Amino acid sequence: MKSITSRDNPLYKRLKALAGSTAQQRRSGHALLEGLHLADAYLDAAGQPETCVVTEGALQHDEARQIVGRIDPAHVYTLPDALFGQLSSVVHGVGMVLLVEKVAAPLPERITQTCMMLDGIQDAGNVGSILRSAAAAGIQHVFCAPGTVYAWSSKVLRAGMGAHFLLGIHEDVEPAELMSRLAPEVLVTITDSHGAKAIYDADLSGPVAWVMGNEGAGVSPFWRDHATLRVTIPQPGGMESLNVAAAAAVCIFEQCRQQRV
Template sequence: MKTVTSRDNPLVKRLHALSASTSQQRRADFVLAEGIHLAGSFLDAGGVPRQCVISESALDDVETRQVLERIASERIVMLPDALFKQVSTVVSGVGLLLLLDRETPPVPPTIEHDCVILDGLQDAGNVGSILRSAAAAGVRDVFCATGTAYAWSSKVLRSGMGAHWHLRIHEHVEAVDLLARLRVPLALTDSHGAQAIDATDLSGPLAWIFGNEGGGVSSAWREVDHLRVTIPQPGGMESLNVAAAAAICLFEQGRQRRAARR
């Protein structure tokens, strides 16, 4: 284990820049995953971190020590608590940060299975929650259209709670390119004139698209043939949060498939 005490150290300066700026994180070739849960889920998925950075006081934490036992000592760097706070991406954490290589899987030439498309979602919490629901529902490919919040930002990673390690996440996808590859129906939620989701056959593979929190799905997607479903809301609300709507859609599809098998 190496100890670094200077804020002028190149690693510390790089971490400080990344922790303070999502745009810097987007331009980097690695990502920051902070906290016990993210570190544990990454290691459980067979990942090997580029580097592990810990605070001095983190060594007093039992769970942190258990994580460190799974990482080669030459990859671990310890910072004094005050210095670690300067590079941390959370307000109050245990003092454990992993630097991970960012995965950039190629877009498949044809898409014949369930997938999720995020069209201009801006809120990192919503993006992370949808990634988490997609992973839990067994979806493997998520396509982030240009304009969507950076899927590997620290905020999205925390909201995703480890979902990233179970997904193939494709960023900067253009509608024209993706539509040419889709071999499954496109499905979206619509509060006007659509069929209730529980009365719609969702048993086949679908490409679910979820749009911007304010503007919804863009015209590039609406202008092609698509399946429109609505989520009944007897309580009288006009709409649902997009992450909640995505979870309902994905798990209703799963419910129908389980019912069909029975």
């Protein structure tokens, strides 16, 4: 392992620039994975990171030492705990961050299975939670329309809890382009609180393209015009609406329930 001892270290300066700017992360094609859980999930699913930076304090933890032991020592750097604060966005976390290349998935030519479409969702926590639910339900592809928060930002990664490495995540996908790739049997389905069928009465036994809309504006006009199924989630407690991440989870797992063999 090598050591970083100065703020003037080129690698440290690069990591600090990435940590401070989601736009910089997007331009570089890299992501920062902070914490032991994300590091472990990445190693299990994707292999070796480009760089691992770990604090001297973190190396006192057995779990951190085990994770470091899985990484090529040539790619591991230690640094004092005091320097790590400029790289971290987690309070009271264990000092470890991996620098990795964003996992880029090619856009499928034909979409025949259930998928998710994130239509301008802007809250990082919501996007991460939806990705986590999608991965748990066995969905393979999630498509992010322009205007959706950057899926590989640090906040989305933390909320996703490793889901990124189990999904094909496609960003900046224009709705018309995606629509042209959907097989006829895939039902474009939106949630709608007015005049829609209760989700528990809808037939979700086949493939569904779930479209989840912006937190304030909802689903865009394009998807409203192209929806083949509109469902509502009954709310006997009288609330006007659900958080988009909660609504997505209800929809996904109601489909799972219906498809149980």
